[in-house]
Amino acid sequence: MGQSISSPHHATVTRTSPPSSCPMHDVPSTGCPIQHNNPPVAKSSGGCPIDHSSLNTLNPSNQMPNLPQTPIYPQAVPLPTERTMSSIPRVVDAETSTRHTWEYPSPQQFYNALVRKGLDTPAEHVETVVEIHNFLNERAWGEVLKWERRVAQEGDEEPHLARFKGRPGEMSPKARFWMLAGWLLPSRFNTEPPFDRHDWIVRRPRDGTEVRYVIDYYSAPSTPNGDPGFALDVRPALDSFESIQQRMTAGMDDVWEELREKGWGKSERGGTQQAGS
Numbered sequence: 001m002g003q004s005i006s007s008p009h010h011a012t013v014t015r016t017s018p019p020s021s022c023p024m025h026d027v028p029s030t031g032c033p034i035q036h037n038n039p040p041v042a043k044s045s046g047g048c049p050i051d052h053s054s055l056n057t058l059n060p061s062n063q064m065p066n067l068p069q070t071p072i073y074p075q076a077v078p079l080p081t082e083r084t085m086s087s088i089p090r091v092v093d094a095e096t097s098t099r100h101t102w103e104y105p106s107p108q109q110f111y112n113a114l115v116r117k118g119l120d121t122p123a124e125h126v127e128t129v130v131e132i133h134n135f136l137n138e139r140a141w142g143e144v145l146k147w148e149r150r151v152a153q154e155g156d157e158e159p160h161l162a163r164f165k166g167r168p169g170e171m172s173p174k175a176r177f178w179m180l181a182g183w184l185l186p187s188r189f190n191t192e193p194p195f196d197r198h199d200w201i202v203r204r205p206r207d208g209t210e211v212r213y214v215i216d217y218y219s220a221p222s223t224p225n226g227d228p229g230f231a232l233d234v235r236p237a238l239d240s241f242e243s244i245q246q247r248m249t250a251g252m253d254d255v256w257e258e259l260r261e262k263g264w265g266k267s268e269r270g271g272t273q274q275a276g277s
Contacts, residue, residue: 067109075115075123079108084134088141089160102161104134136230140215143234144202147213150246153206162203162210168196174233175216194218199237212237 069081086102105113110133111126121129141161148159171179175194182191194216202211214237220229235250236243 067105068112069106069108070112071108072112072115075111077123079106079111079123079126081106081108083109086134086141087138089158090162091160104130104137106130132230136217136232139230140198140200140232140234143215143232144200144213147234147236147246147250148202148204150250151242157205159202159204162201164198164200166196166198170197172197172214172216174214174235190218192219194233211243212239 071078083106084104086104088102089099090102091100107127107130110130111121111123114121114126144161145158171193175197178189179191179193182189196217198215198217200213200215202213203209204211214233214235216233218231218233220231222229236246238244238247
């Protein structure tokens with residue numbers, strides 16, 4: 001993603017690549033890992049394959065859609081049905097202090113969701129796609145926690161992800177800005193839109209405050225050793241004065257950090273420049 005390289009002062013855009021042991025190194029280094037060549041007209045053409053638009057389909061025991069675990073046409077190879085627990089907390093039982101985390105869909109459920117949405121992804125590639133899906137969500141939660149630490153108070157418990165919604169095809173205002181920047185300055189900024197968008201609602205245990213985070217998922221150039229690259233733009237939505245203040249403070253911190261890296265404010269001998277010197 002161009003802006004993650006050309007504009008390093010936007011620290012909320014985080015470039016990441018999977019660990020060397022992860023099977024997703026076998027996938028192409030650019031673009032969405034799910035093929036959208038022939039999407040249905042009435043459906044969205046990209047993004048997370050699980051339809052998050054209706055909370056009525058959620059299983060109350062794990063807060064995930066009730067997706068079948070049985071093979072369906074045109075599946076040609078068997079897929080695992082085991083689900084993986086994430087590190088993302090969804091609720092903490094106050095009475096027992098038990099921490100429950102979100103549960104990722106199994107490869108079989110993931111494939112069934114792809115077929116239901118009319119997305120063409122060979123069954124033999126689904127396990128790798130699931131690895132990518134889970135990896136990016138773990139990275140996104142890590143970025144959310146960085147923002148939350150900015151406003152946390154001593155003794156605060158870790159926030160948790162109360163609910164979320166996939167919004168593929170709906171570009172955020174910031175993503176639209178970067179698209180415009182790419183159109184005006186194509187040599188400096190990327191013109192590729194994010195391949196997915198999620199809105200996450202994070203609840204702070206201290207007072208129950210809920211904060212909406214916007215996450216844009218981008219493909220990025222591969223790393224020097226050929227690993228696939230992805231870029232996440234994670235930030236609190238501009239829904240409250242506190243979030244606006246957070247975004248402005250983070251932006252100023254990034255600007256000052258960039259100036260320090262360029263040696264601004266230092267003399268040639270390493271001393272601080274004085275006015276009028």
